[in-house]
Amino acid sequence: MFDIVTIGESMVVFNPTEIGPMRHCQTFRMQMAGAESNVAIGLARLGHSVSWCSRVGDDEFGKYIVNTLRAENVDVSMVRFDSDNRTGLMFKEERKKGLSNVYYYRNESAASKLSEFDIQRAWIRKARILHLTGITPALSESCRSAIFQAIKLAKEEGIPISFDLNMRTKLWEKDIAVSVLTSIMKECHYFLPSYQEGVLLSGIDSVKEMAEYFYQHGPRVVVIKKGAEGSYLLDQDGGRWIPPFRVEQVMDSIGAGDAFAAGFLSGILNGSTNEEATRRGNLLGAYSVSVKGDWEGLPSEKELSQIFTVEDAIR
Template sequence: MQSNSKVDVVTLGESMVLFQPIGEKGVKYESLFTKSLAGAESNVSIGLTRLGKKVRWVSKLGKDPFGDFILSTLAGEGVEVSQVIRDEHLPTAVYFKETKSYGDPTVYYYRKNSAASHIHPSDVSMDWLVGAKHLHVTGITPALSESAAAAVRRTMELAKEMGLTISLDPNLRRKLWSEEEARKVLLSLIPLCDVFLPGLEEAEVLVGPQSMEEYGEKFLKMGAKVVALKLGAEGSIGFIEGETVNAAPHVVHQVIDTVGAGDAFAAGFLSVFLDEQDAMTPSSLEKALSRANILGALATQFKGDWEGIPTVDELNALETGKLEVKR
């Protein structure tokens, strides 16, 4: 399927159908579940679209009702899905999320041998990237299979050749691969990215215990032009050559669901980076981090991966102090 439309961002990765228990009994005993869309890259796609950017999401889906649901949901949010590959023989992945009154939600993946896990470098096409300015990928897709990891690398290399900037969120998922495997692959991808978006724990997994300043210095030396280190309730810290910028957290009083917060952070950061990337200054870095902190915090206020991401008008009201957050 051809697409000649211009987009700001291309994202590549697996999306799944998410089932969550309606009641408080948990996955084991609950008989009723809600159905929605989930996936790091599609979360970022929806977030950026709501913030006024044009986004193309690329993946491989089964030719099944779940795949139809994912496409219709993304298209309904304004995300371009013209380059998605459909596979008649492999299924669309699903997963279940169990929210408890303490700690992070527990997730149960059913994505082995999914259509997206079989994406291959031979699937990668210039058509994915035509008309785009930026590519966003995460460490989840390379964790799915060796062919998926190779496809991500090939897409990043092609994006470089075509003059796109690239962002990488490690998005470490220990249920998908070991820390050793993750470290090897992710460290090899950092030199291909312009923006690196690790969390503090992920940074430690990649290069061992360091100070935050040492993390920034190391990742910049590996090739990233901008590093945004997520610090959770402590806000975030950003690094460009010769400069370090701290951004205070956006305070919320109750955390409902942490899943998707990092993706919302990425969408917020990239929405500023895309406008400022030709001359990323300390002031523009601070703006990007502050917006990212707001979106990351808001994502924890909703039981869903992306439903709580604000529109650009809502965000503007928040940034100017004209909208009170009550949840």
């Protein structure tokens, strides 16, 4: 059995060792990134059992990704090595402290060839929660089919679905994105958009009205993430703001939403209330932006309690 199963693409990331335009950078560090695998690692470090499904190239980069996740205690039995397509790449550019740009080289990547045939009922059945993001269905039509197959099987098996919107307008046309992502949103139990993504999907600027709109369309728990302002939670007990945690210096904002998802889902899996789980998500998000890397600095349970306390919450 797994606490969480998740599906998506992970890429090899080349991180510059210096600040400034990438054309002037001479050296890079090789790392790994992917929204779903970031969440998987975050949950595994908090003591949860997680399985990740994907395709990677049958190349050194693919082997690096699988070995990295396996070393982080993430199950990779549902990963397929693709000898016909390469592992996707991403380059980061740090223009100044806390401000980064990313450049993707993922067209025709191995992960974009995921299909409904990669999703097995027996694997879905092992999960307590299926976690999805809006990135995977944007990669290709076959990826879209894989996600909807996973949703279908999860619904048939009574497995709740968590959906982090992660709306990437550069990957597909906005009208198609809105249609597909709205369809997924309607099927999920836990919906975790950022405020900016929520505006794109709903066309609504008010946080409270946006949350009501989403809640009326299917999700039983809606959490709208708004960075330094905290998160707005709407469930059967109504809507309320959950305060953020203080961060003295933002080191790297990329991956904060994934950290939030890991914290929130960890709370749900531990039997916390939705409010407690949202607070835990805020906590992990704050931790994430205070360290470098998408997942490298994500904490264990012991480390989390040592760094932040309840008194750090902004009230």
